[in-house]
Amino acid sequence: MLQLKVIREDKKRIINGLRKRGWQAAQLKVIERIIETDDRRRSTQKLLDDLLAENKVLSKEIGQLMGQGKKAEADALKARVAAIKDQSRQLEEQFADIKKQLDDLLYTVPNCPHKSVPKGKTADDNKVAKAWTKPFPSLPADALPHWELAKKYNLFDFELGVKLTGAGFPVYRGKGAKLQRALIQFFLDEAIKAGFEEVIPPLLVNEDTARGTGQLPDKEAQMYTCERDNLYLIPTAEVPVTNILRDEILPEKSLPVKLTAYTPCFRREAGAWGAHVRGLNRVHQFDKIEIVQVEHPDRSYQTLQQMVRHVSKLMQKLELPYRILLLCGGDMGFASAKTFDFEVWSGAQQRWLEVSSVSNFETFQSNRMQLRFRDAEGKIQLAHTLNGSALALARVVAALLENNQTPEGIRIPKALWKYTGFKVIS
RNA sequence: GGAUGGGUGGGUGAGUGGCUGAAACCAACGGUUUGCUAAACCGUCGUACGGGUAACUCUGUACCGCGGGUUCGAAUCCCGCCCCAUCCGCCA
Numbered sequence: 001m002l003q004l005k006v007i008r009e010d011k012k013r014i015i016n017g018l019r020k021r022g023w024q025a026a027q028l029k030v031i032e033r034i035i036e037t038d039d040r041r042r043s044t045q046k047l048l049d050d051l052l053a054e055n056k057v058l059s060k061e062i063g064q065l066m067g068q069g070k071k072a073e074a075d076a077l078k079a080r081v082a083a084i085k086d087q088s089r090q091l092e093e094q095f096a097d098i099k100k101q102l103d104d105l106l107y108t109v110p111n112c113p114h115k116s117v118p119k120g121k122t123a124d125d126n127k128v129a130k131a132w133t134k135p136f137p138s139l140p141a142d143a144l145p146h147w148e149l150a151k152k153y154n155l156f157d158f159e160l161g162v163k164l165t166g167a168g169f170p171v172y173r174g175k176g177a178k179l180q181r182a183l184i185q186f187f188l189d190e191a192i193k194a195g196f197e198e199v200i201p202p203l204l205v206n207e208d209t210a211r212g213t214g215q216l217p218d219k220e221a222q223m224y225t226c227e228r229d230n231l232y233l234i235p236t237a238e239v240p241v242t243n244i245l246r247d248e249i250l251p252e253k254s255l256p257v258k259l260t261a262y263t264p265c266f267r268r269e270a271g272a273w274g275a276h277v278r279g280l281n282r283v284h285q286f287d288k289i290e291i292v293q294v295e296h297p298d299r300s301y302q303t304l305q306q307m308v309r310h311v312s313k314l315m316q317k318l319e320l321p322y323r324i325l326l327l328c329g330g331d332m333g334f335a336s337a338k339t340f341d342f343e344v345w346s347g348a349q350q351r352w353l354e355v356s357s358v359s360n361f362e363t364f365q366s367n368r369m370q371l372r373f374r375d376a377e378g379k380i381q382l383a384h385t386l387n388g389s390a391l392a393l394a395r396v397v398a399a400l401l402e403n404n405q406t407p408e409g410i411r412i413p414k415a416l417w418k419y420t421g422f423k424v425i426s
Numbered sequence: 427g428g429a430u431g432g433g434u435g436g437g438u439g440a441g442u443g444g445c446u447g448a449a450a451c452c453a454a455c456g457g458u459u460u461g462c463u464a465a466a467c468c469g470u471c472g473u474a475c476g477g478g479u480a481a482c483u484c485u486g487u488a489c490c491g492c493g494g495g496u497u498c499g500a501a502u503c504c505c506g507c508c509c510c511a512u513c514c515g516c517c518a
Contacts, residue, residue, distance in 0.1 A: 045476055049487040056487090059499040063444050066498085074498075081498050249436095249473090251454095370474095378455095380473085 001106045003367050003382070004038055007031060017112030020119040020329030030105055037102045044098055048091040055084045107217060111364040113329045114301075114338040120328025129340060130312075130324040136345055137321070137403045143348040146398040147279035149405060150176065153425050158279075168269070168284035170394075175425050179400075179412070180287065182419030183393055184262050187289035187314065191390055194310050196260035196291055201240035203263060204231040209243040212369040214335045224266050233266040237290035238387045242365060245294055249380060250373040256303060257294040260390070262287065279398060281353065286394040292387045294371065297362070300384035301338075304360045307388045308340050311356050314391055317415040320399055321345035323352065337362040344395065348402040353395040358388030401425075 007014055015028055058081050065074040118127050150156045155176025161169040172180050192198055210216040210232045215223055224233040234240055241261050250257070265288050280286075291310065295303045308324065315322040327339040336359040343352035363382040366372065373383050404411040409426030417423055 042476065045487080049476065052488085053486055056499085060444070062498045067444095078498050085498090 001364065001368050002109055002112065003363060004034070004102075004106070007034055007109075008038070011035070014112045017329075018109070020113045020117060021110060021332070022121045022330040030108060034102065034105045034109070037098060037105060041095070041098045041102055044091060044095045048088060048095055051084055051088045051091065055081060055088065058084070110334040111332075111337050111361065113332060114360070114362075116326075117332065117338055118326065118328045119330075121330035122328075123331050125328040126325045126331055126341070127328070128323055129326040132321045132323045132345065134321065137347050139347045139403070139405065140407070143402065143405060145279065145348045146346075146401040149401045149410065150279070153410065155179070155401070155425070156280075166284075168282070170280065170283060170285075175420075175422065176397075178420055178422075179397065179416075179425075180393060182416050183391075183396065184287055184289065185419050186416055187391055188260065188262055190310075190314060190317075191260035191289060191291055194258075194291075196258045199241060199244070199259055199261045201234075201237060201244070201261055201263065203234055203240075203266075204229075205234055205240050205243070206231060209239060209246070212243045212246045213239045213365055214368065215239060218334055222268055224268055234263060235267045236265050236389075237261040237263040237288065238292060241290060241292045242294075242371075242385055242387065243369065245371045245383075246369040248371060250294070250371075250383065252296065252373050252375050255294060255296045255373060255383065256299070257292075259292045260289060261292075262289045264288075265392075280394040281349075281398065283394050286392060288392040289390050290387060291390045292385070294366075295384045295386060296373070297381065297384050300360050300362065300386060304338065304340075304358065304386055307358050307386060307390075311342055311358060311388060311390050315342065315344065317413070318396070318400065319413045319415075320396070320403065322355075333357075333359065335359075335361050335364045337364065342391075344399040346395075346399045346402050348405070349398075353399055355395045355399075356389040356391050359386060361385045361387075 002014065011031060015031060018028060018031075058077050062074045062077050062081070065071075065077070118125065120126065144152065147158070153176075154174050156170045156172040158167075158170050160171040161167075164171065188198060204226065207216065207230060210223065215232070215235065219235070223235050225231070226233070240263075241259050244259065245257060264285055266285055269282060269284060291307060293303055293307065312322075312324070322342055322344045325341045325343065327336075327341055332339050339357055339359040341354055342356035342358070344355050345351075346353050362384050365385045366382040371383050371385065372380050375381050400413070401410055404413070409424040412420055412423050412425065
């Protein structure tokens, strides 16, 4: 969530930012409400603190009087303390109430877009940051979409997944499974080469962790839950990996923290089913390699660019036609200040598929998570968090299969040969 | 799942009702000494939210797993919850 201090001191910038997300005057009123509520919180706290301070002093006096055997005088003070207590109880309730109101309001405000983020409402307003200028792969007229290719070459099986679990849980098999594993290994190796430390986190997380990265309360419906144990299946490795640093105060010299993890991701995608979701285009369980960085605020936008370059390199090595979009305010995620999406061209479907999203969250996550560092002057500041998919598998596989189909079989890009052990699927 | 023992600052760990935001030690940081390193010595060394200030200093409150209760006063006593460790059972 946004920092109160920033909302108060930088109100204009925040309001302008929210306008870029398409916020109207009526919605923007929440900013004033937040400031008013915070004013009430402060004045209530002052009253309460003063009362408690008096209480403390009197209590000490009573103790001394009792020690000296001056019982009558002590009793007189006790009466005053009792009155204070009544009052402070009331104030405490008020204070808790105001604080809750304030938090509830803060939870409704998304991150303020960076100044370079274009204004816009929907995906149509996104800017192409890097277009694909080379020709698309030329496929035969009877080119098959990946779900047909999967049947033809026995690579994965949706019906079987339905039998075992339900729709959206594919079973990969044979060379399809091997390809999956090869990609995971390839992506991890590339991340490690780029200086990320690999971690293998739990796939189930507790409530605090889900709250830390903002899945709770914003995206609760997106997650699968284990109610009995009060745990959540992770929708992305971002959740456990970023939370590794929750409630930490890092020394400045340890920045940036660079972590990577391969995990399956579980998403309910409730209500998201419609056109264009056949095959691997949208599934409930998919594999993803995530890269996470915790960075000094002064350097986080350089770091964002560096992460974009890393993902670009992956695309190039896999010989996939891709483009990079700079998301407009209205299409950005709730927590993000700036996001680049990567899309690969899916030859047989003749459409772009989103395979990566690289974002700078600035202090939006770290504020909620209390992820801080001690700067050169010894002051404690919130760190910036960034993350990106590098890469999400299912759709990459879809594009790979479709784009590389030939009459002789499906060509595997050279970069993967040493991982797959085969050059063609036939 | 059953039994027992625990949760205190970055770590170890003392603390049973007021003198405790918390001893001591370790780690860390700064300094003295030193040719360098080490050792020794000195010093600093929790967080959050307020008030005040031009600013540093100053100042109030809260926090000893979480929530509630008793009391003039709670890290300390009582109740509920959560978590952890060990043993047994089960098991990859």
